[in-house]
Amino acid sequence: MSNEIAVQHGVASHEVHEHHDGHHHHETFITKYVFSQDHKMIAKQFLITGIIWAIIGGLMSVLFRIQLGYPEATFPWLEDIFGHWAKDGKIQPEFFYALGTMHGTILVFFVLTAGLSGTFANLLIPYQIGARDMASPFMNMLSYWFFVLASIILLSSLFVQTGPASGGWTVYPPLSALGDASQGSKIGMDLWLVSLAMFVVSSLLGGLNYVSTILNMRTKGMTMTRMPLTIWALLFTAILGLLSFPVLFSGFILLLFDRHLGTSFYLSDIVLGGNILPNEGGSPILYQHLFWFLGHPEVYIIILPTMGLVSEVMSINARKPIFGYMAMIASMFAIALLAFLVWAHHMFVTGMNPFLGSVFVLLTLLIAVPSAIKVFNWLTTLWRGNIRFTPGMLFCVGFVSMFISGGLTGIFVGNSTLDIHLHDTYFVIAHFHIVMGVSAFMGMFAGVYHWFPKMYGRYMNNTLGYIHFWVTLICAYVIFWPMHYEGFAGMPRRYYDYSGWESFKHFVELNRVISFAAIVSFLVQLLFVFNFFYSIFKGRKVTTLNPWNANTLEWTTPINPGHGNWPGEIPEVHRWAYDYGKDGKDFIPQTEPVSKDESTH
Amino acid sequence: MTWTEYFVIIIGVLIFVVIFQIAKASEYVSVLKGEKKAFQQNNRINAFLMLVFLVLGLAAAWWCNKLLYKKTLLWLPSASEHGEKIDTMMWITIAITGIVFFVTQILLFWFAYKYQATEKRKAHYYPHNNKLELLWTAVPAIALTVLVSFGLYYWYKITGDAPKDAMEVEITGHQFGWEYRYPGKDGVLGRQHYRLTDAAKGNPLGQDWNDVANHDDLHPSELHLVVDKPVKLIIRSQDVIHDVGLPHFRLKMDAVPGTPTTMWFTPKHTTAKMKELTGNENFVYEISCDQMCGSGHYSMKGTIVVETQEEFDKWINSQKPQYVTAHPDGAVAVAATVAPAAADSVKAAAGTGPKSEH
Numbered sequence: 001m002s003n004e005i006a007v008q009h010g011v012a013s014h015e016v017h018e019h020h021d022g023h024h025h026h027e028t029f030i031t032k033y034v035f036s037q038d039h040k041m042i043a044k045q046f047l048i049t050g051i052i053w054a055i056i057g058g059l060m061s062v063l064f065r066i067q068l069g070y071p072e073a074t075f076p077w078l079e080d081i082f083g084h085w086a087k088d089g090k091i092q093p094e095f096f097y098a099l100g101t102m103h104g105t106i107l108v109f110f111v112l113t114a115g116l117s118g119t120f121a122n123l124l125i126p127y128q129i130g131a132r133d134m135a136s137p138f139m140n141m142l143s144y145w146f147f148v149l150a151s152i153i154l155l156s157s158l159f160v161q162t163g164p165a166s167g168g169w170t171v172y173p174p175l176s177a178l179g180d181a182s183q184g185s186k187i188g189m190d191l192w193l194v195s196l197a198m199f200v201v202s203s204l205l206g207g208l209n210y211v212s213t214i215l216n217m218r219t220k221g222m223t224m225t226r227m228p229l230t231i232w233a234l235l236f237t238a239i240l241g242l243l244s245f246p247v248l249f250s251g252f253i254l255l256l257f258d259r260h261l262g263t264s265f266y267l268s269d270i271v272l273g274g275n276i277l278p279n280e281g282g283s284p285i286l287y288q289h290l291f292w293f294l295g296h297p298e299v300y301i302i303i304l305p306t307m308g309l310v311s312e313v314m315s316i317n318a319r320k321p322i323f324g325y326m327a328m329i330a331s332m333f334a335i336a337l338l339a340f341l342v343w344a345h346h347m348f349v350t351g352m353n354p355f356l357g358s359v360f361v362l363l364t365l366l367i368a369v370p371s372a373i374k375v376f377n378w379l380t381t382l383w384r385g386n387i388r389f390t391p392g393m394l395f396c397v398g399f400v401s402m403f404i405s406g407g408l409t410g411i412f413v414g415n416s417t418l419d420i421h422l423h424d425t426y427f428v429i430a431h432f433h434i435v436m437g438v439s440a441f442m443g444m445f446a447g448v449y450h451w452f453p454k455m456y457g458r459y460m461n462n463t464l465g466y467i468h469f470w471v472t473l474i475c476a477y478v479i480f481w482p483m484h485y486e487g488f489a490g491m492p493r494r495y496y497d498y499s500g501w502e503s504f505k506h507f508v509e510l511n512r513v514i515s516f517a518a519i520v521s522f523l524v525q526l527l528f529v530f531n532f533f534y535s536i537f538k539g540r541k542v543t544t545l546n547p548w549n550a551n552t553l554e555w556t557t558p559i560n561p562g563h564g565n566w567p568g569e570i571p572e573v574h575r576w577a578y579d580y581g582k583d584g585k586d587f588i589p590q591t592e593p594v595s596k597d598e599s600t601h
Numbered sequence: 602m603t604w605t606e607y608f609v610i611i612i613g614v615l616i617f618v619v620i621f622q623i624a625k626a627s628e629y630v631s632v633l634k635g636e637k638k639a640f641q642q643n644n645r646i647n648a649f650l651m652l653v654f655l656v657l658g659l660a661a662a663w664w665c666n667k668l669l670y671k672k673t674l675l676w677l678p679s680a681s682e683h684g685e686k687i688d689t690m691m692w693i694t695i696a697i698t699g700i701v702f703f704v705t706q707i708l709l710f711w712f713a714y715k716y717q718a719t720e721k722r723k724a725h726y727y728p729h730n731n732k733l734e735l736l737w738t739a740v741p742a743i744a745l746t747v748l749v750s751f752g753l754y755y756w757y758k759i760t761g762d763a764p765k766d767a768m769e770v771e772i773t774g775h776q777f778g779w780e781y782r783y784p785g786k787d788g789v790l791g792r793q794h795y796r797l798t799d800a801a802k803g804n805p806l807g808q809d810w811n812d813v814a815n816h817d818d819l820h821p822s823e824l825h826l827v828v829d830k831p832v833k834l835i836i837r838s839q840d841v842i843h844d845v846g847l848p849h850f851r852l853k854m855d856a857v858p859g860t861p862t863t864m865w866f867t868p869k870h871t872t873a874k875m876k877e878l879t880g881n882e883n884f885v886y887e888i889s890c891d892q893m894c895g896s897g898h899y900s901m902k903g904t905i906v907v908e909t910q911e912e913f914d915k916w917i918n919s920q921k922p923q924y925v926t927a928h929p930d931g932a933v934a935v936a937a938t939v940a941p942a943a944a945d946s947v948k949a950a951a952g953t954g955p956k957s958e959h
Contacts, residue, residue, distance in 0.1 A: 077606055093896040168893040174858055175841040175895060181776065182895045268859025269795040271807070271839045273776070276796055284842055284857055318716070319724040327734045349844065350855045351836075351862030354760035358753050365745045372741040373734065375705060380733070382712040384725035388640075389647035389717070397651065397713050404705050408698040411745070415752040417690050417759065421851040424844065424891040462631075462643065463624035470650060477658065482665055488673035490848025492891045495899035503848055503887045506672055523613070527620065540628060581724035 027563075035145075037137035038563045042144050043123035044455060047448070049144075049151065050115020051529060057106035062522050064099045067091040069515025071497050071508070085163070093496045094183045097166040100494060101184065102158070104169025105192070109199055110154070112302040112440050114147050117241075120305055120447055121210045121234045123455065127554035128228050130219025130571060132564045135212040139205050146202035150195045157191035165192035168494060170295065173266035173287050177258045180272055190259065193252050200249045203241050210238035219553070221573035225329075226590065228552050228577040229322060232329050233308025236336040237301050244297040244340070251290030258282070285350055292343035299436045300339040303403075304332060306443020307374060310396045312577075313450045314378060316550045317393035318385030319586060321578035324377040331370035331377075338367040348416040349423050357416050364414035371407050375400065386581070390548070391465025392450035398473045399442035405477075406435025409484065424494075427487020430480045438476045445469075448532070453547050457560045458539030464531040468524055475521035479514050486510070551577050551589045641718075648717035655710035659703075674848060677879060680886070680907070681866040684851030686755040693751060697744055763865035767831035770824065772888075773806060774836075774843030774856040777897035779888060782806060783819040785922060791815025795839070803927030810924065820923035824888070824905045826868050827913045833865040843901065846891035849875070853891055868907045875907075 036042060066075065067090075074089035085095040122140065126133055134140045157164040166184025167175040171192065179186045214235045218227070257263040258279075266287045267279035315322040322328060344352060344360040378400050387393065409431040412418045422428060445468070452460050491504045498504040498511075546555040553573070557565050571591045579588040583599055631639030670676060679685045716722075771782040771790055784790045791814035798807035808815045826832050836845055838856035845864065846853045854864040876884045888903030908916070 076603070093899070097893075097896060097898075166896070172842055172893070175893065178841070181841050269839075270858050271775070271795055271798045273840075274800060276798060280859075283860060285860065319718075321726065321728040323727060324729045324734055326729065349853050351857055351860060354756065357760075358756060361752060361756070362749055365749050368745055369738060369741050373738055376733075376737040379705065379708050379712065380727070382709070382716060384727065385712075385716045386718045386722055386724040387644075387648070387713060387716050389644050394647060397709065400709055401706060404702065404709070408702050411698055411748065412691075412694055415690070415694065415748060417687055417752045417755045418694060420759065420853050421684075421687050421691070421848075423853055424846070461624045461628060463627040464620070466643070466647060467620065467624070470654075473654070477661075481662065482669060485665070485669040485673050488675050490674060490846065490851075490889070492846060492889050494893045496896075497899055500900060501887060501889070501902065502881075502883055502885050503889070510669065510672075527617070530617075530621070531624075578728065581726045583726075584723070 035141060037133070037141045039122045039126045039133050039137070039140060040455070040561070040565075042140055043119050045144050046115060046118030046122060046147070047455075049147065050111050050119065051532065053106050053110040053115060053151065054525070055529065057103050057111060058522050058525060060099045060103040060106070062519055063091065064096050064103070065515040065518045067096055067496065069512040071499055094163060094166060096496045097168075097182075097494070098163045098184055098188075101166050101169055101171075102154075102164055105154070105165070105196075107437065108169060108298065108302070109196065110147075110151065112436070112444075113241075113298070114199070114202065116302065116440065116444050117210075117234065117237055117305050118144070118147065118206060119444075120230070120309060120451075121206065121238065123451060124228075124230050124554065125210055125213050125234060126217075126565060127454070127557065128231055128552050128577075129214060129217065129222050130553045130573065131213060131217040132566070132570065134209045135217060136209055140209050143202050143205035143209065146198050146205065150198035150202060153191055153195035153198060157188045157195070160187050160191070162186040162188055164188040170288075170291055171255075172291075173255055173258060173284050174270060177255060177266055178270070178272055178277075179259075180275070190256070193256055197249060197252055200245045200252075203245050207238040207241045207245075210234055211242065214238075219570045219573055222590075225326070226573055226576045228308075229311040229325070229328055229332075230305075230308035232332060233304045233311075236332050237304045240297045240301050240304070240336055240339055244294040244301075247290055248294035251287055251294075254290070255287065285347070285352070288347050288350060289344070292346045293340075295346065296343040297339040299432070300335055302436050302440045303443075304335065306399065306440050306447070307332065309447040309450075310378070310399045310443050311381075312552070313392045313446045314381055314396040315578055315580060316450075316548050317388045317390055317396070318381055319388070319580045320381055320385040321580055321582075322377070323380040323383075324373075325576065325578060327373055328377055331373045334370040335367060338363060338370075342367060342414075345414055345416075345419070348419045354416075361414065361416045365411065368407070368411055368414070371403075375404055375407070390449065391460070391462060391469060392446045394466065394469040395442045395446035395449065398469060398476075399439055399446060401473070402434050402439040402442055402476065405481075406431055406433075406439060410435060421490065422487055424492055425487040425489075426483040426491050426493055429493050430483035430487060433483075434476070434480050438472075438480070442472075445472075445528070450548070451554075452532075452535065452539075453542045454554055454557075456536050456539070457542050458535055459542060459547075460535040460539060461531050464527055468528045468531070471524040472521060475517045475524070478517040479521065482510055482514065546589075549587050551579060551587055553590060556589070556591060644718055648714050651710045651713040655707065655714075658706075674851075677849075678870070679849070679851050680870050680875060681847075681850035681852065681868055683759045683866045684849075685869075686758060687851040690751055690755055694748060697748065763833040763863070764831045767833040767865055768827065769833050769835060770826075771806075771835040771837065772824065772845060772856075772903075773839060774845070774890065774894075774901070775839040776841065776895050777890070777901040779824075779845075779901070779903035780806060781821055781824045781903075782923075783821065783917065783920070784814075785817030785819055787814055787817055789814040790835070791818050798839070803923065806923075808923065810927070816924045817922050818924070819917065819920040820926075821920050824903060825913055825916050826905060826907045827910050828868050828871045828874075828907050830910070831865055831867045833863055836862045836864065841894050842892050843890050843894050844892035846889040847886070847905070848889065849886055855892055871907045871909060872905075873908075 076089040078086035079089045085092055162183045164184060165171060165188050166182055175181050176185050176189055214231060254265040258266050264279035264282035266284045267282045270277040270279060311322050311328060342360060342364045345364045348357050413422050413428055413431055449460055449465055486507055491507060542559050553571060556571050573590045574593045575590055577590055582588060679688050769784055769790060773780040782790060792809045792812040793807045794809060795807050797804060797809055836854055836856045838858045840858060843856040844853060845856060850866055852864060852866055854862050872886060876882060886905035886907060888905060890898055890901035
């Protein structure tokens with residue numbers, strides 16, 4: 001190779017320049033912490049906003065689990081806080097449905113999309129490809145502030161008289177289109193739509209930046225196939241978002257038209273509470289197609305970045321290269337491609353043409369193949385490793401376990417024949433919470449624990465991390481595993497109370513156990529939040545540049561890098577990111593030139 | 602707030618503080634003991650917990666199954682022929698995914714335990730192996746092909762055309778209940794239009810009284826079906842999307858305003874038989890709304906009675922046509938004057954259900 005003799009500028013220079021990284025221009029509090037254009041700061045802004053949303057969204061699930069676990073009980077303190085929404089200390093149906101809807105919206109979009117991609121794409125893309133910042137730092141800042149705008153609008157909808165949207169996070173019309181059909185379909189629904197429209201803008205601004213940065217701003221020697229899998233994952237994620245969010249946006253605009261301009265895109269033949277509506281010729285199914293054209297890629301927008309994070313953290317802590325790097329990229333590519341071709345598997349029982357359904361069965365089960373490849377590759381990465389159980393690594397193992405459990409149940413619901421029975425039951429709740437809720441959170445936690453030292457120059461507390469992991473893992477299975485059984489009983493989701501049903505009322509004790517585990521799980525997440533904020537200020541300080549002995553470029557920057565990341569020149573890259581345990585060496589950083597006697601793979 | 606609630610909060614905060622202090626102390630201990638030694642000890646503990654989790658997890662899964670299996674429908678014979686196909690498919694899928702589940706989870710936690718960091722061993726540099734990749738691309742692909750083939754074979758059987766002798770019944774959802782309409786003696790459901798709906802004038806389903814086929818249509822408050830006789834449901838909604846969920850028959854179909862859908866099946870067991878099979882004296886076939894439809898969604902219940910032909914005939918003969926209810930005086934006179942040709946139109950509107958992706 002021609003670059004074998006090249007001098008390692010990066011590695012040499014950071015040692016020299018470490019003590020005087022203050023040559024960047026002067027920053028005020030506002031430009032540094034509020035309207036920052038530094039990718040690192042924007043990443044932290046996304047993360048902390050995401051954490052705040054996660055607490056709100058998690059608390060909502062605790063509230064509706066109280067209703068499901070204790071349908072007969074009354075809690076006067078609920079009325080003290082929520083007034084008529086919890087009349088006589090009992091959560092009212094409208095409130096219950098609003099909580100569920102907001103829980104879904106917040107967790108799917110605000111936490112696991114913005115909070116996850118926003119954090120790690122911003123943090124890792126410039127660091128790991130060797131760039132000083134994003135392609136457009138200003139657009140990056142806009143992306144965050146549009147997210148804040150969306151957040152404020154959604155938050156405000158919680159305080160309007162008729163309450164927030166309550167038709168489920170998918171907001172299917174006609175329920176969401178007609179204010180008379182539900183309290184939540186009044187002003188709360190408009191706020192929801194406007195908020196999500198702002199969210200789409202934020203997402204697109206971010207996504208454009210991620211793609212252009214990855215394609216154009218890689219440092220010398222950083223070919224595409226030398227990029228860490230995190231970057232590949234974030235690239236596919238950004239492309240998915242760019243292609244599918246606009247479709248969701250159009251769906252929302254049409255819904256707004258139907259709500260306010262008298263159009264009939266989604267409405268036809270409706271008699272609501274005795275009133276005959278004039279709309280004819282529309283189809284509510286059209287909305288479902290538009291929604292799921294994003295909605296399905298959306299679950300991969302959530303899970304792909306965590307697949308990247310887990311691959312990276314796992315390889316570092318197993319002290320072994322990720323097994324099948326090219327297969328990992330290929331399978332992510334296959335997942336990203338197929339993600340666009342499976343949306344209608346959410347609609348098998350809408351009356352959709354059965355032939356069309358069968359095409360979507362085929363494509364849906366096809367997507368299980370690349371998913372399986374990834375799982376086997378992770379298992380092989382662990383095999384004959386030398387595993388360090390940092391909190392990040394523990395969450396990687398948890399991620400794989402959850403991804404297997406939730407992925408396998410996807411084979412049930414993706415097969416239209418079984419979906420007829422299981423559709424919209426607790427089986428589905430168990431499936432997607434495990435595969436894209438808990439899994440994604442596990443991957444995100446792995447990322448937060450692992451890159452916290454890079455973000456704040458301090459470590460998080462390990463013991464709290466261990467407790468956080470083990471309690472979360474156990475609670476996740478206690479909550480969601482038995483839900484499969486409720487699904488096998490045909491128990492429908494989104495029911496406020498099952499006591500009136502001969503077919504479902506015998507699960508009342510189980511629901512109580514699940515609710516209890518959900519509350520414990522929520523409290524343990526608070527422990528994490530505490531650990532996070534405490535460690536920002538009081539955590540053990542990082543004293544070495546490369547605390548995990550990792551290969552990637554972010555660990556060649558100073559412990560607390562300034563804007564621009566590297567004080568001197570950006571280091572050059574000579575190899576892929578996964579030379580762990582090669583030729584008897586524990587690790588070989590990407591900046592190290594390939595030596596003559598090195599073995600090839 | 603009551604004193605007990607304050608007490609619970611105080612206890613919670615105390616537990617939190619204790620956990621935090623322990624965590625803080627363990628950090629100091631690790632500094633005192635030397636980071637390396639502390640790391641090794643923690644690593645051993647976590648690796649061991651991986652093994653413990655695997656063993657206890659498998660035991661818990663077995664225990665959970667023991668407690669809950671009888672509460673599901675898995676052990677109970679399906680109440681429809683379609684449902685039997687779905688059950689067969691379910692068991693095949695449970696078997697295949699179950700094997701994969703146990704193998705991969707055991708490997709995962711076993712590897713995590715077995716390959717915990719020690720000074721003695723170096724990690725094995727093993728970046729790729731194309732044969733292995735090919736193997737675990739091919740095997741899942743084959744397994745999934747089997748599942749897709751079975752699945753689609755059954756899917757087409759279930760969603761295919763209803764038999765000619767199937768009884769037609771219309772079921773209409775609205776916030777928050779179900780309405781049923783039987784075609785009456787002529788076997789034809791009369792024409793309807795949503796703009797004709799007028800509950801106050803005895804026409805909650807928008808039936809067109811100019812269509813003679815409507816004159817004998819029945820509008821009972823319960824759905825009665827005949828055992829072993831195929832039935833085709835024509836599913837409508839008046840307001841928002843609902844869903845006819847029939848857990849015991851393993852079936853489900855959305856009710857979409859503006860787009861009628863259909864679903865057919867053959868009930869296998871009478872309600873009386875199901876009472877025996879379940880051992881539940883109160884057993885009843887329930888229709889659950891399975892698509893979020895508003896604040897009363899959870900209470901949108903219908904009931905089905907499956908009975909013998911004689912029982913059914915007796916019941917249906919006791920029902921009065923809705924036309925008579927809507928026209929308490931002089932109904933018959935109007936009926937005689939309306940053109941009979943209109944009767945066919947409804948078959949075209951309602952009979953094309955499964956393929957009606959407009």
